[in-house]
Structures are given as structure tokens and as C-alpha cells.
Amino acid sequence: MNTALYEDELLFLAHSVTLEQEAAERLYELADTLEVHNNRPLHALFLELAQLSERHASDVLAHCQGRQLPALQAWEYSWPDAESPESFQYSQVHYLMSAEQALQVALEVEQNTLGFYSDVARRTTQPSLRQLAEGFAREEAEHVKAVQARLQALQCPALNNLDLDPPHSPE
């Protein structure tokens, strides 16, 4: 991981903006996907999560007002993993996914993000950057709680949901 991120506030902000925007984009995309695959509850859930992410993104953007963020190519970001921590990995999605499974992944994602912000806050030597990162981390901790709350609120016991329908061959 590129350590410049720990010292450069603008670079950090660029990361934060992208992280939240990509999260929103990905969640919208998943919502679309599940809509195409007729998983209506999950379509709705992902839409909701996407809207939430979009709000986070505009919150972060608010911090950048008037500042010229560096323009980075997709691969110039320094994420701890291959993708930004807010990104749902495609391979974690299934067409018969339950709300519980989706929220579990969402939780993991929020926790990763929290980890990302906390890590920057811990490592930076710049006080203003630390303050910023700690602020983001606090907000993120709220998200984590929110997702946890939603998970708990899920009343439904896990149902046996074997996939009975065979895949089909369109071409």
C-alpha cells in the first residue's frame, strides 16, 4: 500500500470520495442485477443501501468543497485489497441471496471501510488528516451499527431455500 496516503490530505480525500462513490455505483448495479433476476426483496434492499452510500458520498464530497483533488486512474489508488474496501465483491452475490446474507456482506464491507479510515487515523503524522480520518471513522462506525441493527431486526428465521430451478441455456 502506498503510504503517501497517510500524509497527504488531498490524496486521502480522493480515496474517500472514490470509495463512497464506487460503493454507491456497485450497489446500484447489484440492485439492477437482482431486479433482472427477479429477487425483488434484495433489489429493494440494495437500492436502499445504494441510496445510503450515495449520501455518504455527498457527505465526504462536502469535505472537499473548493479543493482540487488529485485525478487518479482506477489503479492508482492504494486500497488495502484489490478493490476499494466499500466494494461488494461480485463473487459474494447470488441470485437467491437472502437479506441476511446481503446484510452480512454489507456489514463486512462497512467494517473494512471503518478499518481503512481507522488505519489512516492511526498512522498519519498529520493532525488535520488524523482529525478528518477519525471523523470519517466515527461516521463509518455509525454505519456499522446501522447495518447491525438491521440484521438484528430481521425477524425471519433462515428458511430452507434450495435452488430447485435448473439454469437454462439462452444461446
Place this chain on the structure above:
Amino acid sequence: MRNLTIAMTGSGGTGVVALGEMLLRAAAGAGYYGILRKTFGPQIRGGESAAVVRLGPRPLASFCGEIDLLLVLDWSHFQRFADEIPLSASTLIIEDVAAGARPQQLASELLAREQGVQVLDFSGLAQAQGSAHSNIALLGYVAAWLGCDGEPLQSAIDHRLHKQGAEVVALAHSVARAGAELLQQAPINLQPPDAGAAAESPWLATGNQLAGLGALEAGIRFVAAYPITPASDALEWMAGRIESLGGRLVQAEDELAAVNMAIGAGFGGVPAMTATSGPGLALMSEAMGLAVASETPLLVLDVMRGGPSTGIPTKSEQSDFNLAVYGLHGDAPHVVVAALSLADCHYSVAWATQLASERQTLVLVLSDQFLGQSMQVLPPLPSLPFHAELSRASLPPPAGADYFRYLDTDSGISPMALPGQPGGEYTADGLEHSQSAVPSARAQDHEQQLAKRQRKLQSLAASTQWGEVSALPQARILILCWGSLFPVALEAQQRLQERGTPVTVVGVRLLAPLPLESLLRSMQDMAQVLLVEQNHQAQFAHYLQSQLTQAQRAGLPELTCYSRPGPRLFTPQEIMQQVEGLPRA
């Protein structure tokens, strides 16, 4: 004799396809005959899907336009099936509470109907038992109404779920039971179809499987495969069985390889085939010509789908006729056979297997997505007298004597030596050749071989297998069709008779060489001939015209052609409408 058609819709994942299959199996267990058709959206999984099951006391080989009962697990994108599940004012609709919003356009129509929509809580029933499978609850409910919710239903569930373990099966049984019990509180306001006395252990099979059975039983011992919808499952069915017969299936790198592999095996004396659909058949054209010129037995099964090009891969159409009959370069006579029903996939393919070996040439069998992928309950099929074994007559003389691989015999069939036979050595060739298999560009050799290759097929036109005739004595109207439209036409015939219009139906099995005399005989005393087929250009109709002399044609009754493309299923109703629209003679 009451038949009934039940449609089920939902999205993939709601198990509507599984529902259809289990329902058909359970019904079969209780003495029903029936047929099942599945339909999907473009997604590989989880797309909107539908199953249509038709049940009745006699074997059913076709569908009809009327839906009697519609079971809805999920309304999403129901509109996409509008063509395939046409609702009428009398369609009874039962929906699950969780089925979601009714399609806007439909909603108002539904409310205005005489029959309302019955909403029941199948998902609740399932959930109460810890299961997400509202389809199983629904299955129990409908099975109870059909009277097959006892052992037949249980074994249908077992058959489908036994690989998932005892717990899953037990849960399903109990959800189904809950569904069945619901019938008492919420009876279905429709009389169930009549059940018959189904045959001793009836069969459940798709046309593709039966094609595979016909091939293996008639002696196919080599299959070259390249997957393509809707032919793959015929290949897959054989893949699991051919080795136990001492044969082999090779998955080829493409269709060019597949067809050439089959030719190689055929040259070696091992009855061989490949199966494909339109795009693959097009790729095989060049090598099919090689089979013709080199006189190598070759069986190709074409399970037709919507064309042209990639077209509509999952829907049925009869539009590869032209390619199958005419699609080789040069003068390349060969045999084309069309399967006339699901059961006839067995018969046609078995016959074709024998023909390929017997006539040492390319035999193409046309099936289609409807035949190939629909599933039918049918009486056990008889064993057939067809076998690919080369007759002794076609062996070469003993070593030493002169052997002419391409000898110009009266029958047109020449003795075919097989590698390993001493004295029979020759080089098979796609170049024009003399009788002794040496390449030749001479007019005399060319004309001799062209004529020989045509002659050896001509006698086929008189074979009793040329087609099926369902004649009614007073009929003055003939419905002429080929392939999968035959059962549809038969049903139209029956209904027309009920309305007082007797018609005769002819289904042509042998498309090339065309059994012209038989056809002329069947048209002879008719006032009208209606030709039906499922493609845009009326391909068979034009072919038929092309084969008639001016005099023959002049002697014929008026020939009307009703031809339209897929993907809409052909129904008896539309044929009846055509018959009723014919100018009175």
C-alpha cells in the same frame, strides 16, 4: 376425454420449473397422460419462467391455445409470456399472496372477468414449516385437486429431491401435505381433467432423450458432440450411456471437427452421428458433402431453433428445412427425415441410423426445440426393427479379386470395405472418382457417380416409413404437414370432426427424397389441401411445388399454405381457423 392445461409462472428460483416437472410426474403416477413445456427469460438463472402442463386420459403430444388454470408464484414480467400463455375469460387464476403486483395491463382485465383471481397463502404455509418453497405447497394443493397427492406425489418429490438428503425430502413432503390440506378450505372451482388407465409403467421423456435412445438402440456407437441449444441434451443423454454399450462420445473443439470425426468413425464401420442446431448445421455443410461424395454413412440430428443466425436459440421453428434439403455444394443428394412427434424422435432417428449405413450416405434428421425439449408422459415405446449393421451384401469380395469401392451397381449401392478387411483397401475420396476410387475428372465417371449416388436413394421414396396418414373416410380436406406440427394437426383433426368437418392429416417423415407418389395419392380425392409449417418463407411448400411436374400440379386440388415463424407455439386452434377459412370447394 377432458384435457386440461395448467400454466405456472414465477421467476427462476421460485421453483416453477421444478413444480411443473413434479406435477407431471405425480400426475403420471396417477394415471394421467400429459406433456410439459418450459419457458424462460434470457437470464441463465433467476429469470422469469413458466411451465405449461397439459393433462388428460390419453397420450397428449401437443398443446392447445387454451389455458384452463394459471398458477402464479410471481407476476414479474408475466407480459413476456403473453404469447405463450394466452389467458381467456374462462382461465381460472390462483396466485400466491407473495406474487407481487399484477401486470398493469392485465390487472384491469382480470378484475373484469367472470372468474376472479383466487389469492392463497402458499408462501405462508411453507414458511410456517421453515421452508421457502411456496412451489411445493402449491404442488401439494394442485396434486390434491388432481387426486395424485398420495404415493404419486411423494415419489415425484423423492425423484426430484433425493440427492439433497432425507431432511430436505421430509420437509418437502410435509409442506406438500400442508398444501394438499388447503384444498379443503379453498377448493378449486374447476373440474379436474379425466384420468385414464395409463399404460403399465408409462414413460416420461423428452424428444431429445428419445432421439438418443433411437440412435443407441439402432446401433450408433460413436458420437461427436459440440454443445448447442437445443441439441445439447440429446448429446448429454447419450454421453452417460454410450460407453456401457462399448461406444464412445468425443467432445469436439467445434462443429467442423464433430462432423468430420463422425465421418471418420463411419468410414471405420462404426455407426456414428452428431447433433446440432442451425448455426452448427451450417458449419457442417462442407463435410456433409464429403459424406455424400465419399459415400460414408453419417447421421446428423438437427434440433431446430429460431433463425436466421443466432436467432432465437430457445424457441422452436421449422426454418432449417432449406439448409437441410439444399444446403450442400454441388449435386449432393442425401436423405432428410423429420421426426413427427416426441415418440417419433425415437422412430425417425432409429430408421435414419439404419438408412445411413444401408445407403452409405448422409442422413439428416430434423427435430426441433418443441419436440426436443418438451417432456411427455407416454406408453412405453416398442423396440424397433432398425439397425445400422451393414448387410453382408456390402462387403467386398475376398482378397485377390478385383474390388471396386464405387462399383456402379443397379441399386446404386456399392460394396463397402472396412479398414481391417484384406483385399478391400481403397482410398475414400471427395474428389470425383472412377468406380475403382481413383480420382477422375472425366465426364463419364462424373456422370456415372452422380447418377449412382442419386439412384441409391430413389427407391427410398417408396418406403412405407415415408409418413403417417390419419385418414377420415368422408374427408375432402387434407392437412399436410411435417415434423412437430403433426400432433398439432392431429388434434385439429379431432376437434374439427367434433364440429362436423372431417379432414385427413398427413405428416411427412421422409422429406428427401420426397415420397411424391404417396403424397399425390393422399391428395387425390381431396377438394382442398392445407399445408402448414412453422417458418416465414413456407419452405416445405415451395419444395413440394418444385417437385411436381406441370401435369401433376394441374391435377391437384387447390393448395393453400399457412406458414408462420416461431417463437409462438403452433396450436390446433389456428389450424382449425385456417381450415374453416378455406374457400368451399
Place this chain on the structure above:
Amino acid sequence: MRNLTIAMTGSGGTGVVALGEMLLRAAAGAGYYGILRKTFGPQIRGGESAAVVRLGPRPLASFCGEIDLLLVLDWSHFQRFADEIPLSASTLIIEDVAAGARPQQLASELLAREQGVQVLDFSGLAQAQGSAHSNIALLGYVAAWLGCDGEPLQSAIDHRLHKQGAEVVALAHSVARAGAELLQQAPINLQPPDAGAAAESPWLATGNQLAGLGALEAGIRFVAAYPITPASDALEWMAGRIESLGGRLVQAEDELAAVNMAIGAGFGGVPAMTATSGPGLALMSEAMGLAVASETPLLVLDVMRGGPSTGIPTKSEQSDFNLAVYGLHGDAPHVVVAALSLADCHYSVAWATQLASERQTLVLVLSDQFLGQSMQVLPPLPSLPFHAELSRASLPPPAGADYFRYLDTDSGISPMALPGQPGGEYTADGLEHSQSAVPSARAQDHEQQLAKRQRKLQSLAASTQWGEVSALPQARILILCWGSLFPVALEAQQRLQERGTPVTVVGVRLLAPLPLESLLRSMQDMAQVLLVEQNHQAQFAHYLQSQLTQAQRAGLPELTCYSRPGPRLFTPQEIMQQVEGLPRA
């Protein structure tokens, strides 16, 4: 108006083919028109070979059955050409002393003829000058007889040999002179053909070259090539020229690649083609369907040879008709054009080039080995009004507006955007699609697009280019033909008229969609129609029948079909014989 046919035979190394070419060129220089055909044994080099040159005062586009003069450098395997060089009692034969033994069977016949065999020492003449080229001596001798042994002969020799250096050329000139001088001592007992006033700088060309010219002049700027006899030389001719026009030729790895490359270029808006023969055409079938479904302009030239399979690659036949017209899977209407003469290779290909772009589809041009590889002296061809440039009408609307690539227009032709145009972005597809180019399996979209693709071709049937009619006012017999048989039929017409039997000849250029109205009009007042074609199965004749309604057919005169395969050249004589054998109406 005397034409004369001179045949030359020898083995590969005796230079008999070069002799034929130089003779034609020299004769052309002296005001003769003529046509040359070469024939080879199966060897690549040194095999027996023959050249046939026909000369006369007017453009000659066909051969006839009679050989007036046979020049023999080598008798080896003469029998192999028996079909192509039929001798008659009046054939004058001149042989070189070193020609070897006369073929046994022939020898006795020759001795019994009225005309003897004149033996001359051409090899001696050549050897006397230190040359092995008896053919050049023979060339001088015949040229002198034709009266073209001056400048025309010299420049023909120069044209042929200049790359070999001045010494070789000089020696050839002097050997030729010696040959010419021999004529004084040994005159040819035959009157030379009439020379005419040939056009100002006549052309010498093969049909393949003229096809290439038509393509490039009409705007083809991309060629994908895979070599195959007899199409390769069309490709080779273009290869040397297309770059100077800013275009490109790619040698592909196979025909599948070739046709797809051409489709790719056509999608990019660059007029594109490929050329092949039967086996290659068969391989292209699948992708040709893609051009139809995706509505991409594509021109495919099929130079037909003997079939089926590898068949007789070096001989002419019209047996790819079925494959060309019917050989695609699904309902795939497309255009098929046949070149009616060598010169018409230019016209037909140029027209086809325009059609492909204009109708956004596959246009197949049928030529054959006879047209493609014969060499003709002909008047310079006019520039043609055909060009592939897309008309403005087919451009998409400006960015922002809704753009439907597959819009269902009245004409059936939809606006075609080209990559690079903003606002026109779409994905071309072989899957069935909606007007907006999105894949669709709905019946309504399928029917709409099928109908649109057919409709956009229908108006073509009325185009003035549909065919050529050579009518005689009192004719009551029609000779109907297509492709390379047209010039043969024209010659039959002329000879029949001389014998007092006026006939009308129609050559069909547009095979699909079939110009039925024009055809019916031409048959209207006839008592008899004779259809001639060069294949075994009477492919066009059957097609024609298939397109006629019962009523149309009933109204027609009797239709007789004379159809036979290659490799024998079709002659005016055999057509005349057929006409004379027609039952008198």
C-alpha cells in the same frame, strides 16, 4: 462471319498453353475477336494440357463443339481430352514430327478420315536455331496463316517473354519467323476465319479479372482471401491493385475467417468482399446468415466448379445454385446474382457491390470456372453507374435523437450508422432483436424483422438489371438460362435462326429474389420453354417451379428442362438439338 476453333495439345512442358495465349494475343492484334480455354491434367506441372482458341470477326463469348484445326505437339494422354476436344471427320490435324505415337483408338479413325494428318517438323525448325520450343515454331506457322505474323505476333511474344531477357525474346522471334516461313511450303488446307475491324484497343481478359475490376470500380476496398481453384486468380488480380486505391486485401487463415473479416469491414462502412468456390462457400454459410440477420453489407463471389465435395476443381459446373439460394439456416432472404458472360462478370459484380451496400445484406454472385478462367478478346468495357457508397438516407439522425438501427421502415431499409458517428452507437447482432437492436425473443419483434428483411429485397425483382433478353419477333420458343450458359444459348439462337427456327433467349441475372413478373412476361406468348443449365439435378428449374403459383403455372407453355453436369463444356449444338427435339406445339 466465319469463326474457327483451333485446339492445341501437348504436355505441360511443350508450352501448349503459352502457345494458346500468344496466339490469341497475336490474333487480337490483327483484328480478330476470340476466346481461349485452357485444360490441364491433374499434375501441377508437365501434365498433358490443351488450349482451345476460337477466333472470328465479332466478339466470341462461347465455344462450340466443332474443332476445325487440331495442332498436336504431343499425343500423350490425348484421350483424356476426348470430351473437350471432340474431333470430327472434317477436323484438320497438324502434328509435330516429335508428337509421338497417336493414341491407338484414334489412330485407325484418323487414317479413315477424308482429311489426313499433316506431319511437320516444328521441333526440327526450332532445334536448327538452338531452341527447344517447337511451340514457337508452330505459333509462327499458324500466325502466318492467320495473317498476324508481323507486329501482332512480335508483341505477343514480347508480352509473354520480356521478363526472360532480350536474348530469349530474340531467339523466339527468329524461331517464329522460321515457322511462318514454313507456311509457304506447307500451306494449311483450310480457309482462315474472317478477321473483323476489332475495336480501338480491344481488351484481353478473363472473367475473374473482370469480376475483380467490377468490384474495385464499384467501390470494394476490403478483400479477405483464402485461395481456392478457380477463384484464386480473381483475388490475386485484386491483390495487386487494391492498395493503390487505399484499400487492403488480407489473406485469411481459412474461409470462416475470410467471410467474417469481410463482415467486419462491411460493418465499418468499407465495402468488402471475399471470393471462393463450392467447398469454401459451404464453410461460409453460417457467417453469411450473420450478414443477413445483422444487416451488414457483404459481397461473396462464388466461382463454381464441379461438385459435390472436392469434386472436379478445375472444371466448370452450375451446381452450387442450391447452396447459394437456399444454403442458410433459418429464414434468411438474401440476393443471388449470376454473371451472364465474361464481360458480365464486370457488370454483375459491380451491380452486386452496390446492392450489398444499398440493401445492407448478403449478395452472392455466381460465376463459374468457364467464365472465370477463359480469356476473351472483347471491346473495352464501359464505365458503370454502380457504386457502393451508402446513400445519405441511411445515415442515422444526429446525436441526441432516438436512433433505431433496425427501424421498421416502408422500404425495409433502416438507417445504418457507422462506427465513428456520434449518436449512432448500436450493437449489431445475429440474435433476433427489436428495432432498437436489443436482443429479443418476442414473436412480434421476430415477425417484424423477418418481414422487414424480406421486404427490403422484394422491390429488387422489378429492377431492369434482372436479366438479358434477346428476343426475335417471330419466336415461339424461349430458351431460358442463367449464368455462363447465356452466351452459348445466344449462339444457338443465331444458328437456329440461320436454320429458320427463331427462338428468344433469356438469361437470368437476378436469381434471388426471382424476377418472376419479367419471366412470366417473357414466357407469355411462347409455345415452348426450354430451360438449360449445367448441373445434374436441374437446380434452377426446380427453383423456378417452386416460385410459381398453381394458377401461374397452369397458364404457362410447356416447360422442358435440359440439364446435365460438367465437366463437358456446354455447346450451342446440344442446345440446338434440344430445341429441335421439342414437341411441336
Place this chain on the structure above:
Amino acid sequence: MLKAKQYKSGVKPIWCPGCGHYSVLNAITKAFAALEQSPEQAVLVSGIGCSSRLPAYLNSYGFHGVHGRALPLATGLKVARPDLNVIALGGDGDGFSIGGNHFLHACRRNVDLVYVVMDNEVYGMTKGQASPTTPEHWQHSKLTPHGPEVRPFQPCALALAAGAGFIARGHSGDPNGLAQMLFAAVKHPGFAFVQVLSQCVTFCPEQVQWKEQVHAESVGTDNPAEAAHFLHSDDGFAKGIFYCNPRTPWPLPHDSQATDLREGFRL
């Protein structure tokens, strides 16, 4: 300048949720954003398969051709229209089974194209039969119940032997790295081959484990013998640009004067 997501068309993918191909789609849009690609100047050309459905999901031009023929289609287009950015793509079945010959010859011919193969070691679209890259003993297809029992195809080693000048392997789990690779591939003059491990969750759910198996390699060399050595000992999960050795793309320019086409016909 467009953002990545602005390169998408409105058409919603039919891919199964979880399919690796989504991520390839995103990587392409990211590479396009970085390239400042104008949509109308790019053409995506594909064959048939789940992966080959991709072109419709971008707002560039596209051609969804027939099975196995993406490369010749793309070759014809690029040679005829050198001004366009032409990207061929498809699946392992499309590219290595039926399309294998075109793959070899495209590597040799070196036209300035990018070829992306979304390799899921299976025929997704036709319900999970073995493809050339399927492991020898994978027994989940009814067509080959004992497994293909044939050695898997080595796309990168073959590309090298066939003469490709740019050879890379990416993973759908790393769309940013993949975007970077695609960026480099587009910039590379001549034919550039990118194999992408892109899981099929429906027929090979085991492939979600790939993210644990891939490992980045920085072998990038321009020496064919070295690259051959590496690729012949590769475990199939190395990720990176393995070989990059640019040469002038085909077609080479030639001097050619205007010719009178009719000249040669005159006597």
C-alpha cells in the same frame, strides 16, 4: 472527459449475480475513462457466450457476431478502419475451442487489436460443459461425466508460441488491476492478449476461491525464451503482464502509386 460509469449503455446485463463478467465490464469502463475514449470511436466485437454479451452493455459501437469468430470480425474491421479502437472479446469456449484457429493467426498477424478472453473454464451459456481450459478431472458436465480427461489449454503459452507481442493475465476480483492491464493493452501497438480469470458462479462455484489463489507476478519480459520458460512452469494463477515486445502492427504501409485498373487489359 467521461467517468467510467458513463461508458455503460442502459441495457441491463443478463449475467447471473456473482458472475465475474460484471467486473470485466467495469474494468473496461475504467480503462476507457483513463484512455479518454470517445464512445463512438470504440467498437467491441464478440462471439457467442455469456461473456460475449458484453458489447451491448457499453455505449460504444458493438458487434455480437457468431460463435468463435470475434477475432476475424475484429480484424476485418480494424484493417478497414484503422481509426477505430477495436476490442475483441469473449469466453474461453468461444476463443479457444471453436475460435482457436483465429486466436493463433491473430497472434501471428499482429493487427493492432486488444483481445480479452473472460476465462471461466466452462461453457457458461450452454449450461456448463467443459471448455478447453477446464481442469482435466472436472466431472460436473453430463457431456463428459468422467471429466474431459484432456490437458487444459494454456492460452498464454500458446499466444507466445503463436507470436503475440503482449500477453497478460488478470482476475475479475481485481478490476482496477485489470483496468490498468487493459489500458496498457490498448496502448500497445499490435495484437495484445489479455486472459481474465472470471468466475462462473453458476457452473463452477468453486471459482470464487480464485481470489485466494491468484498471485501477482512481475515477470514482464521482452525475451521470448524467458517468457516461454516462465509460462511453461506457470500454475495458471499468476497475474500480470508476462510478455511485452512491441513490433510494427500489420498491415504495414506500402508505397503504391495510383494505378489505372483498366490498363492491363489493353492489348
Place this chain on the structure above:
Amino acid sequence: MLKAKQYKSGVKPIWCPGCGHYSVLNAITKAFAALEQSPEQAVLVSGIGCSSRLPAYLNSYGFHGVHGRALPLATGLKVARPDLNVIALGGDGDGFSIGGNHFLHACRRNVDLVYVVMDNEVYGMTKGQASPTTPEHWQHSKLTPHGPEVRPFQPCALALAAGAGFIARGHSGDPNGLAQMLFAAVKHPGFAFVQVLSQCVTFCPEQVQWKEQVHAESVGTDNPAEAAHFLHSDDGFAKGIFYCNPRTPWPLPHDSQATDLREGFRL
């Protein structure tokens, strides 16, 4: 026991005098003699080309198929009739251009066949166009007047990358050496590929020089990485068995009990 010449049929070759293919024919008869091959148990399968005319010149069974498809034809035959000795053969155009895909997949599939390619770097039969192995700057074809301008195909390197277990190169100028190679190739279990430099005197007269250029190499190894290294630095004129690494040929035997085909249809 038959002598070499007793394996010839009476049909006289149409090849040009001086053509390298004569010598390949002789080498085959010599190998047959050494193998004590009974003629009726051998089948020679070819495509189209001068080289592909060979089967008719032997008194074994033969199949002169269509262009480029010798290998699938041979594969079908051998799988169906494992008792036969099946030898596929043809030219460089037939095998590497139109037949390239089958070549790759035959190498992978490892059916017990021998495949002999008579490589003259040209399409002889169709009058001398460039083939995949034609040198980049060979300008003697009218179809490619500037030369193919494409790197020649490396048959042995590709065979290796594709998974062939026996890879050798011979020269028509050395029919005895070639006979020995063919003998070894027939004995090798699984797919064996033999490239033969076989001059076309008509369209590439320069190839008569090959006899000065070939040099014997005794690299024979069973290590793919080593072989790859060698073949990627090869000048194309090395002669010898480069790689030999037998594995069990396809199809592998399976236990399979007799099945009642009709069983599964009963309810």
C-alpha cells in the same frame, strides 16, 4: 513380411518431379516395412493439397477428406477403431492454416495418432500462395506481393504449448532418418507430431538448398520447459526428435456396467 515398395499402390503420383513428397512416401513405406505393418490395418487420412494426395499411393486404406480436416477425421476413426494404425497427414496449408484449430486440439487430446505435416512453406496445390510457415518476406505470390509480412508459424513450439507428447522434425532429403522417426512416432503411445521439411520445387525452388541448412540435433528431452527453451531459439532447420514424453492416450478406459437404456424413462 513385406518390403517397403510392396506398400505402394499402383497409382502413380501426380507430384512434380523433384517434389519432396516422393521421399516422404518412401519413408512411410520403409517405416511400414520395419513395423511389419499389414496394409489393411493401416489407414492414411489426409486433407487437400499436393501432400494430401499421398494416401492413394499406398496400398493401405485411406481417406482423402476435405481441406484442413484430416485430424478430426483421423480422430473419429481411431477412437471408433482403436485396432487400426491411423496416420494423419497433409501439408502446411492444410494443417496449420485452415486446420490450425484441429492441430491444437489434437495435440491436447492425445489420441494415439501420428500426424505428419509435409511442410514446404507454401500452398503447392493452388499455385504457390503463402502458407502460415512462409517466410515473412517471400514475395513470390501474387496474392501477397509484398510478402505475407507476418511471422511464420512455429509448428513444433505450438505443438509443445498445446500439449503434444512427441514432437519431431525430419527432412525429405533424409528419407531413412525420416523412416526411423516415423517408426518411433508410430510406437509412441498418444499423439505424435512429425514436421517434415519437404521441398516444393515448383513454387519454392530455393528449398532445394535445405539440404545444406538442416542440421541434426539430439535435444530429445521429456522436460517441457527445456523443450520450450530450445524450440523458442530454434532456427527451423534442426532435425530430430525434440520432445518425447508419453502419457496415457485418450480415450481412457472406464469401468461401465451394461445399462438398461430404457430404465430411466419409467416413472
